Amino acid sequence: MSKDIKIKKGLDIKLVGEAEKSVEQAIISNFCTIRPEDFHSVIPKLIAKEGATLKAGDVIFYDKSNEDVKFVSPVSGTVIEVLRGPKRRIDAVKIQADKPQSYKDFGKFNTSSDAKTTKAHLLASGCWPFIKQRPYDVIANPEKSPKSIFISGYATAPLTADLDFVLQGKEAELQAAVSALSKLTEGQVHIGVGSKNSPLANMSDATIHNVSGPHPAGNVGTHINRIDPVNKGEVVWTVNAQDLVVIGELLLTGKFNAERIVALAGSSVKKPRYFKTLIGSEVATMVYDNGVDKDGNDRIISGNVLSGKQLKPDGSLGYYDNVISVIPEGDDYELFGWNKPVFNKISTSRALTFSWLTPKKKFALNTNTNGEHRAFVVTGSYEKVFPLDMYPMQLLKACMYEDLDEMEALGMYEVAPEDFALTEFICVSKQPHQDIIRKGLDLMLKEIG
DSSP states (O other), X not given: OOOXXXXXXXXXXXXXXXXXXXXXXXXXXXXXXXXGGGSTTOOEEEOSOTTOEEOBTOEEEEETTEEEEXXXXXXXXXXXXXXXXXXXXXXXXXXXXXXXXXXXXXXXXOTTOOHHHHHHHHHHTTOGGGEEXXXXXXXXXXXXXXXXXXXXXXXXXXXXXXXXXXXTTOHHHHHXXXXXXXXXXXXXXXXXXXXXXXXXXXXXXXXXXXXXSSTTTTOHHHHHHHHOOOOTTOOEEEEEHHHHXXXXXXXXXXXXXXXXXXXXXXXXXXXXXXXXXXXXXXXXXXXXXXXXOTTSOEEEEEBOTTTOEEEOTTOBOOTTOOEEEEEEOOOOOOTTGGGSOBOSSOOSOOSSBOXXXXXXXXXXXXXXXXXXXXXXXXXXXXXXXXXSSSOHHHHHHHHHTTOHHHHHHTTXXXXXXXXXXXXXXXXXXXXXXXXXXXXXXXXXXXXXX
C-alpha cells in the first residue's frame, strides 16, 4: 500500500511577500510575554508571581485540571507584570529578560529510557504543551495513550515558513524527539514531508509519507484523515515540526531552548525574511526593523493569514507560531465593487472573476472580506477545497445547532479549526467557520470529555 498522500481538492493562495531564505538574528527582545489563551481550555494556576526571578525552563504556571502539565519560561529574567481580565483571569505573564540568558539544567536524558520515564521527563521540563491531541485540538492528556502520532513537515499555508529551510541542520534534535515520541504510542509516528530534501525525510522510528497537492495538503488534519481517522474513544497526538527541535534539544542537552526561526512575510513588508528569535518575544523588534511603515494601515498576524491571530504592534509571538504575516488592513470600500469584473482577487468562482486565467500570479490581498455576514448559501464550493472525507457544511451546521450525535457522525473528532480555514476564505456567506468549529469542539469537550 502506498504511503504517499496525494490530494487534488484544495486551493493554493499565492500571495506577494514570501520570505527570502536568509536568516537574521532578531534584536533581542527586552520582554517575553506568555499568554494562557495560546493553550486552549487550560486554566492556569500561577507559580511565578510578580517579582519572581526565573531561569529559562522554570515553571510559570500549571494547568489546574492536570497539575502535571507545566508551562515554563522561554527566557531567564524577572516577572514584572501579571495581566488579569474579568474575575482575575490570567491574561498574560510578562517577563523582563536577562542579558545574558541562564538556563535551568534538566540533565541529559537517557534516550533508552522507557515510555513512563520519557513522559515524566517531558512533563517536568515543560515540553508537554507542545503535544496536542485530536479530538478537541487541545494539549494532550498524558493519562491517555494515543493510537498514533502525527507530524507535518510540509507547510502549505500561504506565506508560511518553509520547514525544509528552518529545520535544516537540526536532524539530531529531530531524531531524538521522534524516537522519544515513538515510545509513547503503541501505534506509529507518521511524518508527512514535501520532498526528499526535508530534514525529516530520513527519520527512523517513524513512517514517512510523501505529501503532494494544494493547500491544505500540509495540514496535519489532512494526514490524519487519510492515514488513521479518529473514531469515538480514540486519540491521536500531533506535534509541530519546529517544536520537535525544542523537545530534541532538551533531551540531548538538558536545556529548554525556546529559540525559533520565524518568517516575517506579507505584501506590507519591505524586506520579507527569516528571523531567529524566542517564543513570546515582542514582534515589534522584527516588524519595524526594515519591515513595515510605522504609520501604515496594516494588520499584523501571529501565524499564517488564514488561521493566525491578529496582534497589536506591541504584541508578542504566539507560543506555537513560526510566521508573522503583515498585510494591508481592508477597512476601505470599493464603489460598486460587487458588479465589476475582478482581476486583482483570488476566487474559486468564475462569476466576473478571472484569477483562474493566471494560476501562477501572486496577489497582494488585504483583510477585506468583500461582503457581509449572511445565512449559509448552498453553492457546493466548500467541497471543492475541502479534501477531508466528510461533509463540511453539514458539520458546520451541526455545530451551530449543537447536535452532538450529528457532530460525532460527521467526523468532528478529527478536525481542528485550521482545517476549515480554506472554506472560511472562500465562503460567500462570510461565516466564521473556524470559530464555529472551535465552539463545537469546546461543547463536545464539556459534554462528552
